[in-house]
Amino acid sequence: MNKDDVRRAYDDLAPVYAEQRTGDGEGMAILTEFLDSLPESPRVLDAGCGQGTPVLTRLASEADPVGLDFSREQVTLAAENVPDAPLAQGDMTALPFGTDAFDAVVAYWSLIHVPMDDHQTVIDEFARVLRSGGRVLVCEGTNEWAGENPDWLESGVRMEWNIAGAAETRAQLQNAGFEVTDTWGAPETMNPDEEDGEETGDSDDDHPWTFFSARLES
Template structure:
C-alpha cells in the first residue's frame, strides 16, 4: 500500500499501541506455548510483533515495504513477508491466531469477506482472531494524512455487517470493545473471535 509507504514513520511516531498491547496480551494468555501467530497487516510491528515475537512463532504480513522495514527493526525474531490480506502467503491451517489491527479498514469493504475468509483459511480449527473494524459504515480519503504528504484511504462496513461477514466464514465472536481513535475522529471496534471447529 503506497499510502503506508509514505506515512510509515509519521504513523509509527503518532500511534499509541498501549490499548492494542493489552488486547494482544489477553489473546496471548489463551494461546498454547508453541503457538504460531500471524499479524495480518503488521505495519511497523508495534503492539503485536514486538510483544509476541520473542515468545511465539510470529509471522507478519504487510503490503508496505517501509512498514516491513520498521517491523524488522522492532521485532527481528519475526518472519516477515510482503502480501495482501485477501491472498495471504500462508498455508491453510498453519496458525493458531490471526491479528489484524487497523489493517482490514484499509481494504475496500467489498473485499472484507474475502479477507475474513483468508483469516479462516490460515487458522487451525478453534483458532483465535483479533481485529479492528469500524463501528459505523464509512469510506473516505485524506490526501495529507498525519501531515506526511501521503494519501490514505479507509473503507469499512458498520458493526452489524462486519459481524455478519465473520459469521458467514466460520467465526464466532466472543468479545467486542469500542474505543475512540487516538489519531482523531471516529471510533474503532475491536473484535475477538474463534474459528468454529
C-alpha cells in the same frame, strides 16, 4: 478504493506512521487479554503488521509470530524493529501461507484499508490459514464509513479508508465460520478523521472502534 494507492501511501509515510504507532493504547490491553486465551507459544499471524510496533513486538514476547504487510517500506522497518520475526510482503486477500498454518491471526488497523467488497475475502483467508479452533482478533470502525484524507498525519500523503462497521464485520466473521466470543469498544487514536493525532470526539459512540475476538468453529 485502489489498494495500490494505499500501499504506496504507506511506503511514503512510513517514518511518520511509525512515530504514531509506538504507544500502549486500549488496543494493547485487548491484545494481552486475547493472548491469555491462546495455547502456550502459539503461532500467530500479524496481518498488517506495519513497522512492527507495538503489536508484532508484543507478540514476539509470548508467541511465535509472523508479520505480513502490503507495504515494502513497512516490512523493512518491521525487520529492524522485530529482527527475529519472519516477515512477508503480501496481500491479505490472498495470504501467502498454507492452510492450517496458524493458531491465531490478529489484524490491527489493516482491514479498514481493504476495499469494501474484499472484506469478506480477507476474513475467509483468515479462516483458511487457521487451524481448527483457531482464534482471530480484528479491529474495525464501529460505524460504516468510507473516505480519504489528502494530508493524513500532516504528512502530505493521501490515505483512504473503507470501514464496514461493527455489525457487518460480525456478520462476515460468522459467514466465514467464526463464533464471536468477545467484543470490546475502544476510544483508540489513529482515527481516519484525525489531522494531528488527537481524537475528534465527534463520533456517534464513545468507542469509535470495535475489536472482535472469534474462534473458528470445528
